[in-house]
Every structure is written in C-alpha cells, then in structure tokens.
Amino acid sequence: MQVKEGMDHLDTAKRSANMARIGGKDTAPELRVRGVAHRLGLRFRLHRRDLPGCPDLVFPKHRLVVFVHGCFWHRHEGCKRATTPQVRGDFWEAKFAATVERDARQRDALHTLGWRVLIVWECELKDDTALKALLALACGR
Incomplete structure (x- = not known):
C-alpha cells in the first residue's frame, strides 16, 4: 500500500483494531493517580455508575x-498532546467537540448533585509530588 499525503498509513482493519484496544478504565494514567491516592491513605471507589460520567475515582467522604x-x-x-490527526479532520473535530461538550454536561450534573469535580490531565502526571499535593489539597489534608 502506498502512502499518499494526508492518508492513513494503516488499512481500515488495522486502524479499527488499534482503536478498539483503547480502553476507558484502568489506564496507566488512572492507575498512577490511584497509586498516589492509596499511598496518601485516601479511601475511594472506582467508576461509580450511579454518578454522571462514571468518574474514575470517587472520594465519598470528601x-x-x-x-x-x-x-x-x-x-x-x-x-502539545492535544493534536488533531491530519486524516479525516472534520470527523475528528466533531468527535472531539462532542467529547468536550459531554464532559461539561457531566461536570455540571455532578455539581448540581453536590459533588466537587477534579480533572487530572495525563500530562500532569509526571511529577508524583505535585499530584500528591493536588490530591491532598482537594481532600483537605
């Protein structure tokens, strides 16, 4: 298969298989946050489906x-990680816009229910000390 400019270098079946392997739970960034929270002695629940957005970690006490x-x-x-693929740009822009909109709706719904919401970005996970301070502050420690 020749690769043309702006064309995906993988065929449809291989790209589909790659995308199918991307999971929403137990990702490496999530496991890192869970590890830091655990080392701080914080008690949490995972993926509570009864809450909007099924949050990755839930600290009921706080x-x-x-x-x-x-x-x-x-x-x-x-x-710099928030890039847009060159192939099918319109598709990706619509997909990303829908994700951002859904995130905002879920945050609003959680606030309405009396929950505080903390977003931890993947790029912020390099420094365990900063993450530890962020979680400790959020939980009043």
Whole structure:
C-alpha cells in the first residue's frame, strides 16, 4: 500500500483494531493517580455508575470525584498532546467537540448533585509530588 499525503498509513482493519484496544478504565494514567491516592491513605471507589460520567475515582467522604483525562481525547487546551490527526479532520473535530461538550454536561450534573469535580490531565502526571499535593489539597489534608 502506498502512502499518499494526508492518508492513513494503516488499512481500515488495522486502524479499527488499534482503536478498539483503547480502553476507558484502568489506564496507566488512572492507575498512577490511584497509586498516589492509596499511598496518601485516601479511601475511594472506582467508576461509580450511579454518578454522571462514571468518574474514575470517587472520594465519598470528601464529596469529590476525579476524572483522569487523556490530553488527546479530552482536548487539554495548550497541551502539545492535544493534536488533531491530519486524516479525516472534520470527523475528528466533531468527535472531539462532542467529547468536550459531554464532559461539561457531566461536570455540571455532578455539581448540581453536590459533588466537587477534579480533572487530572495525563500530562500532569509526571511529577508524583505535585499530584500528591493536588490530591491532598482537594481532600483537605
């Protein structure tokens, strides 16, 4: 298969298989946040389906939910990881816009229910000390 400018270098079946492997739970960034929270002695629940957006971590005692967002998928503003693929740009722009809109609706619904919402971006996970301070502050420690 020859690759033309702006053309995907993978065929449809391989691209579909790659995309299917991208999961929404137990991702490496999420596991990192969970590890730091655990080391702080914080008690949390995972993926509570009864809450809008099924948050990644829920701290019931603190009425706090945490979403661990990938910069690419959730469009972290100003982040170098929030790139847009060159192939099928219109498709991706619509997909990203829908994701950002859904995230905002879920945050609003959680606020309405009395929950505080913390978004942790994938690019912010390099520094465990900063993450530890962020979680401790959010939980009043």
